[in-house]
Amino acid sequence: MALNGSETQSRPAATPLTLLGLGAMGTALARAWMAAGHPLTVWNRSTARAAALASDGARAADSAAAAVAVNSLVVVCLLDDASVGEVLDDVDLAGKDVVNLTTSTPALARARAAWARERGARYLDGGIMAVPPMIGVPGAGGYAFYSGSPELFEQHRATLTVPAGTTYVGEDDGFAALYDVALLSAMYGMFAGAAHAFALIRSEDIDPAALAPLLADWLNAMSPAVHQTAEQLNSGDYTTGVVSNLGMQAGGVPTFLDTAEQQGVSTELLSPYFALMRRRLAEGSPEEDLTGVVDLLVRPRSAAAA
Template sequence: MRHDAKKISVLGLGAMGTAFARAWLDAGYGVTVWNRTVGRAEALVGEGAEVAATATEAVRASGLVVVCLLDDASVGEVLADTELVGVDLVNVTTSTPGQARERAAWAGARGARYLDGGIMAVPPMIGTPDSGAYVFYSGSPELFAAHRDGLAVPAAARYVGEEPGSAALHDVALLSAMTGMFAGVTHAFALMRGAGAEVAPKEFAGLLVEWLAAMAPAAYGVAAQLETGDYTLGVTSNLAMMVEGNGTLLRTAEEQGVSPELLAPFMALMERLLAAGHGDEGTTGVIDLLRR
């Protein structure tokens, strides 16, 4: 089953699915949509979308089928009774790498070409020029090559390999780093709201963004250490110095009436690494402690 590549079906019209569908409509694609709650399609109909009565009907309507549902289980449920032989299926539903691999095998066994996607954006960024939005894709290289232009319409398309779980892994790794950054930002603002702080939140935000931007390139140093196996490479503030400095961070939190619970787990790992004799290294060795 191969159709016109300029026709796309979107299954799932939450905020993200709707944003994808609208971006393709704006770019002149023929878009068929399906959603369990039919009312969510009404606005898109006014913009030129066709509404499918069933998921099966939507799959049959287009050369590319994009699924954006609540979770991986929903994908299996929605497509359980749908013929997928010859279908080009792109699943941008949030999932784990393991779920992506299982879903790829499931799709392949039913005769479909499959791509998994990890969306690095929020809905308002989709279809917005220069928003910085992009989507990681992994799985069938043939499918990606056939639909590269269409996939790049809502957001930049970054292919990260044939292994189906790669897109989800890239997605979760970056989101995990973001979560750690948010933890640090949260702790910093908590400190500044304590006794003796005279800096307005907006003013402090500027300082914080400037500092985090300056520190972000440290990731390249970690990468270099991992690739060479030399965890002392380029180290200026070694682990022994940082663990000593942690005492000041903890005492300051106590003085300001702020819980250290967002910082404590990482500090504990640093102390374990130091106790194991790695005081002249940076913190890269913590990665090895995390690996089970």
Template sequence: MPDLSKPAVTVLGLGDMGSALVRALLAAGYPTTVWNRTPAKAKPLVDEGATHATTVADAVTASRLLIVCLLDHNTVADVLDTVRDALSGRVVVNLTNSTQGQARELAGRYDVDYLDGGIMAVPPMIATPAAFVFYSGSRSAYDTNKAVLETFGESIYVGTDPGFAALHDIALLSGMYGMFAGGLHALALINSAGISTTEFAPLLKRYVTSMAGYVDGLAEQIDKQDYAINVTSNIAMQSAGYINLTLSAQEQAISAELLEPLGPLMARRVADGHGHEDIGGVIELLKKGNKK
């Protein structure tokens, strides 16, 4: 049963993530109204206590606080544009994956108190200690609704710029996909030799977890723009060894395309006279954009 002393919340979007958010709100007792393009997805949530709005307008007018969790930026704009007037004066918390530019565009598009969010969890992690969510934009919207937002997981406010939550989100996703790319390549190598990837997986996790600690040193070097601090694995050595990643893939007849882009960047740093420094200096090449 909803706790009517708690503020009403509306959730737009009942995909895997939107449904998990609704379940967290219901478990915490928030009166929750839901809308989804495909109405059938509301049925199990209504059985668990949610109220189903069949139109976006009804969903928006049911609550001052609107949580939006749709596929992408264009979907959010298309859905919210249909209720532009009804949105006026409400709080919109957009948890849809977006870029920083898209988030800033939405923040200025409607007459709302706008908070953007980046969910750092998969649906089964929502409302567990493993989940955290970045927020940025309206500080008052964040402060006023913090208790509601913390039903999803730890909330981390990263600034008044509505684009900063998306920037943090995409940065962490970049780290994750880089790890997935390397992990997939590693598993492909092992699999190509007929070795059990299941038996290999714990070794991969162990090594990647211990090497994750390396980012603290890289971050210090980047902030100080000094890539010669505490170097234990110079980039000339790393660049020479990296060539073997491609050669090893060729020997196993697998594609090295997931890992190949880093090799030329390391080689350029070495050629530019930075061989004694750490790999963090590669960021100086990234900062040039696509200019050589």
């Protein structure tokens, strides 16, 4: 059967790239790009990890400088921002497209972007919302935030989407790190609540495996409340659409504290939030939602930096 013109055209060559850092996440990224046919140059302080990838087809460089020199696209996935500086301070970045997937803070990301541009590089900052087993697995739900140059993001979107989905969050270089930490902060808050729930039953004849599906279903049922919180923050009206108001919920706090005491469980995970609820009740209205707690947490930038 004859093929039409579009079928006979060869696919564009996969973009070659350099990857610096081969920890658990870096190695997962490397294998995803390799599996998709991207020519990959790698470097890692521990040469054994680079050698393992080299045996599967990657090019292992002897130094970070040598690895950067090979390709225009350079992806960095190191321990922290200080490591990025240690590895790249003396490396020629002129003409390179640097994508930094190292976990960082918004302020450090902005400073690192300025640092890269002073050295003649284009820069994207990223925050990976996935664990290594999710990388390169279609449908696993992993993705990465990206911020910085929209043109640079669009140019490399196809390559960056290979290991995980991509979500561009704006030109501000610090936004990817900010979104990353915001979501992870919510995750740890959820883990804290789950830890308290399991602690409450720990001394009883209750199988944690019996509580787990109930807990997961309950957390899933409550999660849409974040949309109402966002709407209330945007409108400034914290009383619209309230189902369980602040007054009622603050009134129930003693039950949670007394139950914990009776079960021999510390309240150190819950007490700070309950204290904020009571403070907001004293300053606001009992008819509000819990949204006002957000405003209590926000400090002026000058105070936060002091």
